[in-house]
Amino acid sequence: MFDVFAAALIEIATRPDLLGLSLTGVMVGIILGALPGVSSTMALAILLPLSYAMPTDAAMVFLIGVFSSSVFGGSISAILINIPGTPGAIVTQFDGYPMAKSGRAGEALSYALLASTVGGLLGLAILSIVAPLIASAALQFRSPEFAMAAIFGLTMLAYASPGSTFRGILVGCIGLIVGMVGFDKLTDVARFDFGTRVLQNGIDIVPLTVGIFGFAEVLINLSSTNQPITHVARINRIFPPLASLPKLIAPMMRGSLIGTFVGAIPAAGSAIAVALAYAQEQRLSKEPETFGKGAPAGIVAPEASNNACVGGALVPMMTLGVPGDTMTAVLMGALLLHGLRPGPLLFAENPQMVGTIFGSLFFAILLTLVFGFVAIAAIIQFLKMPRHILMVGIATLCIFGSFAVRNTMSDVYIMIAFGAVGFVMNKLKLPTAPLAFGLVLGPLLEENLRRSLIISRGSWSVFIDRPISLVLILLSMAALLYPLVGLYRKNRREQTGREI
Amino acid sequence: MDNDAGRNQNNAGLDLGVAVFFLLWAGVGWVSIATNSSLFSGRATGLDPGPALLPIITLAILTAGGLALTVSPVRKWMSASRRIRWKSDLNWRPIGFLACVVAFPTIMHAIGYAAATALFVFFWSFALAPNAMQRPRRTLAIATIAAIVTTLLIYVGFDLVIRSRLP
Known part of the structure; x- marks a missing residue:
């Protein structure tokens, strides 16, 4: 695997077009990630259509540049204006903003940037070691395991989504239905099409993701009457004192390890990883009282963890074909758009593409470091852009982006419809991520479910006869039942309290 | 006490909205299946369970889930003043x-x-x-x-x- 990785690194380094795309992705990713109201997933979703016309390797280089750098971008607004640009930057503001307020904004940004680089590289190193091993083990997977892996991915996302797991599962079911719109691949029977040609073509991943992660967010932003006035802290000195760095190595390493492992759990997400990394650092610190007041360790640990999550989240996507989080679900959509299905077979049949993904991530991390230091003063000017103009611009990008993939207006209407659905779901406090997961995992689930039943001559016991499939079923059931146990305990406590 | 009742009514409204949302999707799905004769026309040959299997399982879960979600708001409505307050923060x-x-x-x-x-x-x-x-x-x-x-x-x-x- 390392020779493929090395070959991809040389390929990217020696091709100006790929390097240029990586740098463009990094620049756009940092800027979009830094803007409040634009999440990493939204950045990736609205830029996904632009990658459609590119060759697959170029598209991956560009999108991974956006994916990786937007994570650091989210920390810029967390540090400078106390509004996290991405969910993974929520914890960074605890110490980043107080440090910025005390006139050390440049130092805080540098700590975040250095920690992002360390976390990103460690996450990539673990990804490149672990992923081929898991993929080779996953080659033993057959249809029942793949079907149950898809169910496991959906259940875990529903479990990790805000609100109830049960509602998350139901949203996932809607995603599955949306994924079944159009002709069935095995029998050519049209489903959920209502006799319309628009729906017979099926619902493409691009208008759906652009709609629910892009356009819906624009509508949500417009519905908020309190548009915060942005006061950006002054940067002053950029480089932190060298003497402060050695004692931050351990927090960075601990944060990176936490981030990689949490990121690798399907759907766990960076918000959980950063919270764990911060809590761990505060617990281990000799000066826990400095946390929340501008402690450098309170910035570097979550930042390293946040960026290590990128590598971690790619593990389940690349090895099992199950996205690790919403961003990797969009990235998986990009691979599907280019005719590639992530999973163990990708390692066996297309190792060059695996190498390109690893190589792209490596360059994205390095270019984020370079661009971050060189252009930080220019980047923060974007934070002063009026929010309403940004939202109008993004809406325009959503319209043209969804049109551009198949050059059809019906995709624009589908995007608008899913934007409206995402907006309604936000008002109903329902998670939108399982919808995209359902769409991405639906075909994998259906194909393998039916194939399993064909092989077993209609016997459903095939799913419990095979040990890995059984384990995945048990894990999915645990994720479903655990919240019920919690609810039962809470009710009992309340009843006992009332009796007393 | 009044605040609690108000909050309950608001929550009931939201919960009912959620249930209706899922039931609407399920309803549209069932209508599509019921009007699609080719789904059951035997084009799925041999041991293939057919293109209707997963849609039916998914819609059944969605319908059961949507109906289950109506239980809580209806109970709140029964126990409160039989009014559901719709929180109107629409912009x-x-x-x-x-x-x-x-x-x-x-x-x-x-x-x-x-x-x-x-x-x-x-x-x-x-x-x-x-x-x-x-x-x-x-x-x-x-x-x-x-x-x-x-x-x-x-x-x-x-x-x-x-x-x-x-x-």
Whole structure:
């Protein structure tokens, strides 16, 4: 695997077009990630259509540049204006903003940037070691395991989504239905099409993701009457004192390890990883009282963890074909758009593409470091852009982006419809991520479910006869039942309290 | 106590909304299945369970889930004052914006993408600007710049670079 990785690194380094795309992705990713109201997933979703016309390797280089750098971008607004640009930057503001307020904004940004680089590289190193091993083990997977892996991915996302797991599962079911719109691949029977040609073509991943992660967010932003006035802290000195760095190595390493492992759990997400990394650092610190007041360790640990999550989240996507989080679900959509299905077979049949993904991530991390230091003063000017103009611009990008993939207006209407659905779901406090997961995992689930039943001559016991499939079923059931146990305990406590 | 009752009524409204949302999807799905005779026409041959299997399982879960979610708001309604309070925090800005976006493709076909984009961005950059009426000249200038820059970006990105066939 390392020779493929090395070959991809040389390929990217020696091709100006790929390097240029990586740098463009990094620049756009940092800027979009830094803007409040634009999440990493939204950045990736609205830029996904632009990658459609590119060759697959170029598209991956560009999108991974956006994916990786937007994570650091989210920390810029967390540090400078106390509004996290991405969910993974929520914890960074605890110490980043107080440090910025005390006139050390440049130092805080540098700590975040250095920690992002360390976390990103460690996450990539673990990804490149672990992923081929898991993929080779996953080659033993057959249809029942793949079907149950898809169910496991959906259940875990529903479990990790805000609100109830049960509602998350139901949203996932809607995603599955949306994924079944159009002709069935095995029998050519049209489903959920209502006799319309628009729906017979099926619902493409691009208008759906652009709609629910892009356009819906624009509508949500417009519905908020309190548009915060942005006061950006002054940067002053950029480089932190060298003497402060050695004692931050351990927090960075601990944060990176936490981030990689949490990121690798399907759907766990960076918000959980950063919270764990911060809590761990505060617990281990000799000066826990400095946390929340501008402690450098309170910035570097979550930042390293946040960026290590990128590598971690790619593990389940690349090895099992199950996205690790919403961003990797969009990235998986990009691979599907280019005719590639992530999973163990990708390692066996297309190792060059695996190498390109690893190589792209490596360059994205390095270019984020370079661009971050060189252009930080220019980047923060974007934070002063009026929010309403940004939202109008993004809406325009959503319209043209969804049109551009198949050059059809019906995709624009589908995007608008899913934007409206995402907006309604936000008002109903329902998670939108399982919808995209359902769409991405639906075909994998259906194909393998039916194939399993064909092989077993209609016997459903095939799913419990095979040990890995059984384990995945048990894990999915645990994720479903655990919240019920919690609810039962809470009710009992309340009843006992009332009796007393 | 009154606050608790009010909160309960609001929650009941939201929970009922959630249940209706899922039941609507399920209802549309069932209608589609019921009116699709080819789904059960035996084109699924041999041991293949057929194209109707997963849709039926998924819709059954969605229907059962939606119905289960109606239980809690109905119980709250029964135990409270038999009124569900609909929390109305709806803002008309996103609805107007959405309506305009729905009309956008039609306008684009009529006057071309460049003019439609410029008009759309100009109008909404002005309409959404805070204190637009206090500083109309400044707001108009910003809206004009936003319209020109956005249209140029769309032209470069989609027309020149990825050669999309924009109307």
